[in-house]
Amino acid sequence: MSKLYREIVFTFKNCFRDKGFVFWSIFYPIILCGFFYMAFSSVLGERTLEFDVGMAPANTIRPYIEQTKAFNIIDVEEDEAEQALKDKKIIAYIHEDMNMTVSQSGTGQTVIQNVLRMMKQTTYLFKNGGNPAQVNFGAKYIEEHKQQHSAYTLIFYSLLAMVSFYGIFGGIMVMENFQANTSEIAKRMVVSPIQKGRFILINMTVIFILNVLSNTLLILFINYVLGIELFTDFAYSYILVLCGNLWGISFGVLIGCIGRLSSGMRTAIGVVIPLLLSSFAGMMSPDIKLMVMDKLPLLNLLNPATIITDGLYRVNLLDNHAAFWQGAAIILGMSFLFYLVSLNSLRRKSYDTF
Amino acid sequence: MTLFKYFLVLLMRYHKTILTYIVIFLLIGYMTLSSINPGESVYEEKKVNFALIDKDESELSKRLTAYLEERNTRKDISLEDNIEEKVFLGYYDVVIVIPEGFSDQPELHKMDVVKNALSAGYYKVTQEISTYMIMLEGSKKAGGEVDYELLRSALDQSVSVDYKVDSSADIGIEEWFSRFLNSASYITIAIIVLVMGTVMSDFNQKKIALRNACAGKSLQLFQSQLILGQVLFGFILSILILLPAIVMTGSRAFTPKLFLYWLNLMALILAILSFTFMLNNVMNNKHALSAIANIFSLGSSFLCGAFIPMEFLSGTTIAIGRFLPSYYFVMANESIYLGTKLWIRDMGVLLLFAAAFLIVGYYIAKTKRSQKELSL
Numbered sequence: 071m072s073k074l075y076r077e078i079v080f081t082f083k084n085c086f087r088d089k090g091f092v093f094w095s096i097f098y099p100i101i102l103c104g105f106f107y108m109a110f111s112s113v114l115g116e117r118t119l120e121f122d123v124g125m126a127p128a129n130t131i132r133p134y135i136e137q138t139k140a141f142n143i144i145d146v147e148e149d150e151a152e153q154a155l156k157d158k159k160i161i162a163y164i165h166e167d168m169n170m171t172v173s174q175s176g177t178g179q180t181v182i183q184n185v186l187r188m189m190k191q192t193t194y195l196f197k198n199g200g201n202p203a204q205v206n207f208g209a210k211y212i213e214e215h216k217q218q219h220s221a222y223t224l225i226f227y228s229l230l231a232m233v234s235f236y237g238i239f240g241g242i243m244v245m246e247n248f249q250a251n252t253s254e255i256a257k258r259m260v261v262s263p264i265q266k267g268r269f270i271l272i273n274m275t276v277i278f279i280l281n282v283l284s285n286t287l288l289i290l291f292i293n294y295v296l297g298i299e300l301f302t303d304f305a306y307s308y309i310l311v312l313c314g315n316l317w318g319i320s321f322g323v324l325i326g327c328i329g330r331l332s333s334g335m336r337t338a339i340g341v342v343i344p345l346l347l348s349s350f351a352g353m354m355s356p357d358i359k360l361m362v363m364d365k366l367p368l369l370n371l372l373n374p375a376t377i378i379t380d381g382l383y384r385v386n387l388l389d390n391h392a393a394f395w396q397g398a399a400i401i402l403g404m405s406f407l408f409y410l411v412s413l414n415s416l417r418r419k420s421y422d423t424f
Numbered sequence: 425m426t427l428f429k430y431f432l433v434l435l436m437r438y439h440k441t442i443l444t445y446i447v448i449f450l451l452i453g454y455m456t457l458s459s460i461n462p463g464e465s466v467y468e469e470k471k472v473n474f475a476l477i478d479k480d481e482s483e484l485s486k487r488l489t490a491y492l493e494e495r496n497t498r499k500d501i502s503l504e505d506n507i508e509e510k511v512f513l514g515y516y517d518v519v520i521v522i523p524e525g526f527s528d529q530p531e532l533h534k535m536d537v538v539k540n541a542l543s544a545g546y547y548k549v550t551q552e553i554s555t556y557m558i559m560l561e562g563s564k565k566a567g568g569e570v571d572y573e574l575l576r577s578a579l580d581q582s583v584s585v586d587y588k589v590d591s592s593a594d595i596g597i598e599e600w601f602s603r604f605l606n607s608a609s610y611i612t613i614a615i616i617v618l619v620m621g622t623v624m625s626d627f628n629q630k631k632i633a634l635r636n637a638c639a640g641k642s643l644q645l646f647q648s649q650l651i652l653g654q655v656l657f658g659f660i661l662s663i664l665i666l667l668p669a670i671v672m673t674g675s676r677a678f679t680p681k682l683f684l685y686w687l688n689l690m691a692l693i694l695a696i697l698s699f700t701f702m703l704n705n706v707m708n709n710k711h712a713l714s715a716i717a718n719i720f721s722l723g724s725s726f727l728c729g730a731f732i733p734m735e736f737l738s739g740t741t742i743a744i745g746r747f748l749p750s751y752y753f754v755m756a757n758e759s760i761y762l763g764t765k766l767w768i769r770d771m772g773v774l775l776l777f778a779a780a781f782l783i784v785g786y787y788i789a790k791t792k793r794s795q796k797e798l799s800l
Contacts, residue, residue, distance in 0.1 A: 073642075103718055108741045109726040123735040138545060152588050158762055172467060177544040179585075180470040181551060188555045192562070195578040199571070200562040211557045212550055213509075213534040250752050302772055315662050346448060354731065360514040380513070388509055409760045 073273070081276040091239075095284045098232040100291050106225055107296050121178040124151055124160035131168060131189065136184055223387070226292060226300055228353035231378035232312025234285055235344040240277030240346060241322020242336045244270055245412075249326070252333065274323075278315055285311050306385040306394060310378045313401040317374050318344070320408035327412045346374070351375035374401045427646065431653035434626055438619045442664070450668050451612045467587040472545035475501035475510075475519045482527035484560070487572070491556050491579065492520075498548060507538050517545035520553070530557060597676045601669065602761035605685055608665050609692060609730045609750045614721035615661060616696045617703070620654060621713035624704040629675070644788060654701070658693035662686060681760050683766060688756045691774040695749040698778040702785030705792065724750035749777045 085091050124146035125132055136143055146154045155173040162182045163171040168190055172179045184271035196202050246252045248270060250260040259266070289307070292298050301307050321343070325336050344355075350366075350373050352359030363370050370376055377397035384390040474496050478485050499516060507519045521536040535553065539546035550649070556579070563575040602640070626632065627650070636646060666686055670677040703716065725731050727741055728750035734742065745751040756770035 093711075093715055098715070098718065099540050102722060105723050105726040108744070109732050109737060111738050111741070119544055155588060156763065170588065171588055173469060173588050175468045177470045177472070177548060179467075181544070181548050183469065183583050184548060184555065185584060187581060188551075188558070190581040190583060191555065191559055191578045193573065195559060197564045198577065199574060201564060201566075202562065204564045205558055205562045207558065209531055209557070209561075211530050211534055212537050212553060214550070215536060215538045216482045272714040278541070335440065338441065342444055342448060346451075356514060363513070363515075383512065384509065387512075388506065390506060390509065392506075 074268075077269070077272050078276060081273055082280070085280055087277065094239065095281060096234060096287060099229070099236075099284065101290045103226070103229060103288060103292060103296070106229060107298070110225060121162075121181060122160045123182055124154050124163040125405060126166075129164065130166070131166070134189060135185065140181065141185075148221035169286055193258060223298070223300055224352045224356055224359070224383065226298065227379040227382040228348045228351040228375060230285065230288060230292075230311065230382065231314055231351060231375040232344045232348035232353060233288060234281070234311050235313045235321070235347070235375070235379065236284075237277055237281045237318035238322035238325070238340040238344065239337070240281065241274070241319040241324075242326040242340055243322075244277070245326025246272045246333060246336075247273075247325055252326075274319055278319060281318070282312065282317050285315070300382070301386055303385045303389070306391065307382055309394075309398060310381045310385075313405075314374065314378050315396050316405045317401050317408075320405040320412070323412045324408040327415045347373050347375035348379075351379040372404075374404065377401055425649065427641075427649040428653050431623065431627075431650060432656075434623045435619070435657060438622065442615055442619060442661075445611045445615050446664055446668075448609065449665075450672075467585045469495065470545070470548065472496045472517045472543075472549050473499050473515070474545075474549055475499050475507075475516045477501060477503065477519070477521045479524045480522045480526040480533075484527040484530075484570075485522045488522070488553070488556055492549065492552060495552060511538050511540045514540065516540065517543040518549045520549070548581065588777070597673050598679065598761055601677065601681075601685060602757050604669055605665075605689060605757050606730045606754050607725065608689070609728070609753050610721050610725040611693060612665065612689070613687070613696050613724055614717050616658070616693065617700050617717035617720055618714055620657065620697065620700045621704060621717065622710050624650070624700065625708045625710055625713060628704055628708045631788070647786065647789065649700075654697045655694075658690065658697055662689045662693055665689065679764075684760045685757065688753060688760065688767065688771055688774075691756070691771045691778075692749060692753040695774045695777040695781065698781035698785065699749070702781045702788065705785050705788040724748045724762065727751075729754045749774055752777070 111165075119140045120142045121140055122144055123135065123141045124144050125135065126147050127145050129135075135141060144154070144160055146160060146163060148163075148165070151160075151171055153172065154160045155163060161172065161174070161178045164182070164186065165171070168186045170179075170182060170186060215233070247255050248266060249260055250257045259269075289301055289311075293301055322340060325331070325339050328336075331339075349358055350362045350369065352379065354376075359376070362373075362376075377400060381394055381397050384392070385394060474492065476489055476492070476498060478489060489498075501510070501516070501519065507521075510516060512520055517540050519538040521538075523533045523536065525533040526535065527573050537550060537553075539550075559575055560570060563571045563578065565571055582724040627636070630781070633775070666682075667688065670682075704711070707713070724745075727737075728748055729737055729742075730750055730753075734754065742751075752770040752773040754765040756774070759770060761768040
């Protein structure tokens with residue numbers, strides 16, 4: 071037991087002496103998260119809609135248009151309208167006759183068109199027998215339910231999903247240390263009398279613990295330093311984070327077992343795959359996630375980053391645990407498969423010469 | 425030109441890293457491109473994705489639903505669906521629930537509208553609902569019956585839209601090109617700092633640096649060959665980034681602005697090459713360079729509007745971004761896209777950045793070389 075303890079402590083110390091490990095596992099996710107926060111801080115809350123509309127100061131319908139809160143009226147004379155549209159100072163120009171000029175189709179232009187149309191419709195209605203007394207222009211027929219959280223919170227969840235996969239590097243490192251054709255240390259390890267099975271297990275356990283700890287640090291940073299309350303159900307969130315870590319390490323082990331790849335190429339795969347999976351889960355933009363959902367539904371279903379991102383959103387913000395275990399099972403199943411394939415490729419591996 | 429050739433040999437060792445970055449970037453760029461509409465020749469009203477659950481099933485609710493369907497795209501939804509989740513995930517811009525009793529007392533039994541805060545589309549739908557209800561109330565006769573014929577005629581009134589579009593411009597593609605190049609600043613910075621930094625750190629290794637110092641070549645000749653190699657690398661990188669974008673967009677990419685976009689990319693590349701040159705004279709650790717490459721590229725991209733449009737960034741973020749080259753690169757791209765002349769100023773600032781980094785880097789290199797000569 072003391073031997074086991076000594077080896078665990080030894081591996082811990084080894085990891086912390088490696089400046090690269092400390093940077094990539096602990097500081098890099100926090101720095102990245104800081105950048106995300108700075109970039110998205112203004113859109114984490116609700117955005118106020120504002121459409122820039124051009125009108126001549128003397129336009130007689132101006133008082134009616136000004137009542138629409140979403141419009142930002144900009145003084146533009148009729149002959150300057152085209153240039154203002156070209157320079158994107160305004161998205162539409164309203165004429166005296168309730169018609170408009172645009173240079174592009176879009177939601178804003180349609181909204182402006184709707185306001186003008188309503189003015190024309192009302193005019194027509196009351197000229198043709200409509201009863202103005204029946205109309206209460208201030209009446210509300212809609213109860214609006216705002217989203218409690220901005221869709222940009224998705225980006226922070228997908229970031230956590232990405233860093234939970236960073237066990238990949240540990241998995242690669244462990245396997246490189248035990249394949250004589252990949253590194254100098256591995257040659258010494260292969261001929262040394264240590265119990266390889268136990269050593270691999272210890273290494274993987276330590277990497278798992280360290281990565282979970284670094285994920286915890288990130289969660290605490292997001293929750294308490296940045297003040298974004300993304301985590302309300304810590305228990306379920308942690309199950310997802312743990313699944314992500316298991317997936318990351320098992321994937322790293324799998325890459326580490328592919329003997330033909332150079333060390334640099336393995337690391338590149340380790341960097342690229344989590345980044346790509348997290349991008350598909352919405353880390354770069356919620357639009358990419360929508361596109362994957364729409365065009366590649368199978369990838370969306372099996373992408374561990376999407377499972378973690380959506381799962382974190384559901385359990386923390388919606389208190390919905392419906393598809394939780396299904397998602398966790400998919401990730402664990404994939405991890406188990408990676409371990410099986412790795413184990414199979416490692417069996418009876420021997421080296422004629424170093 | 426021995427040094428120049430050796431520089432290229434070292435550079436070729438990193439071709440996989442460069443290609444990996446570019447392929448991922450292009451993949452994401454391609455996915456974004458497929459969401460952009462090709463250039464439009466006529467004005468089209470924007471349709472919004474909405475879902476509707478009609479619990480009232482009255483004549484009013486059915487007519488209102490039909491009215492919304494005329495102007496928007498209705499998508500399926502079931503009562504079992506978690507509406508807020510579906511809206512959050514972007515399936516719908518807005519979900520409308522018409523409650524029982526709505527037609528009898530619409531002001532009492534209000535419609536529930538769950539909106540996607542990211543989409544401006546919800547505003548359009550709620551606006552259309554309000555308009556319909558106002559028109560409906562105004563179409564009521566003295567007895568309270570609705571004159572649907574009058575209502576229909578009123579709703580059929582239209583607005584004439586004068587569509588002024590530059591026939592030579594393809595707005596969709598131009599917007600994509602501008603956005604594509606904005607985000608290309610990320611891989612441009614990452615690749616240059618990482619690859620060029622690593623290659624140059626090989627030259628700056630103590631043993632090699634000492635051999636170079638006694639090789640009988642002047643510092644000017646030494647640096648000029650390296651600079652030539654770096655500029656050649658920058659040129660090839662700009663082509664590697666632009667060429668696939670041109671292939672993806674086809675002949676529509678060949679606008680007069682294409683050259684300006686390339687020129688701006690080259691200005692950024694020069695600024696980053698100079699930054700890397702300066703960095704290499706300060707540090708030589710490859711791991712540290714890799715960390716800086718990641719932080720500087722991502723930081724610049726997030727703080728300068730390369731990933732997220734500038735209008736979404738806070739004032740503080742933009743203020744910080746002004747101290748980075750990417751900010752001026754993004755601003756110049758925007759200016760080229762909009763057709764203003766401000767790109768001249770922004771590209772000028774990029775070149776000033778390049779000159780400043782180069783001067784500082786050269787000064788450090790000279791100081792270090794003198795110190796080494798003294799120690800020899």
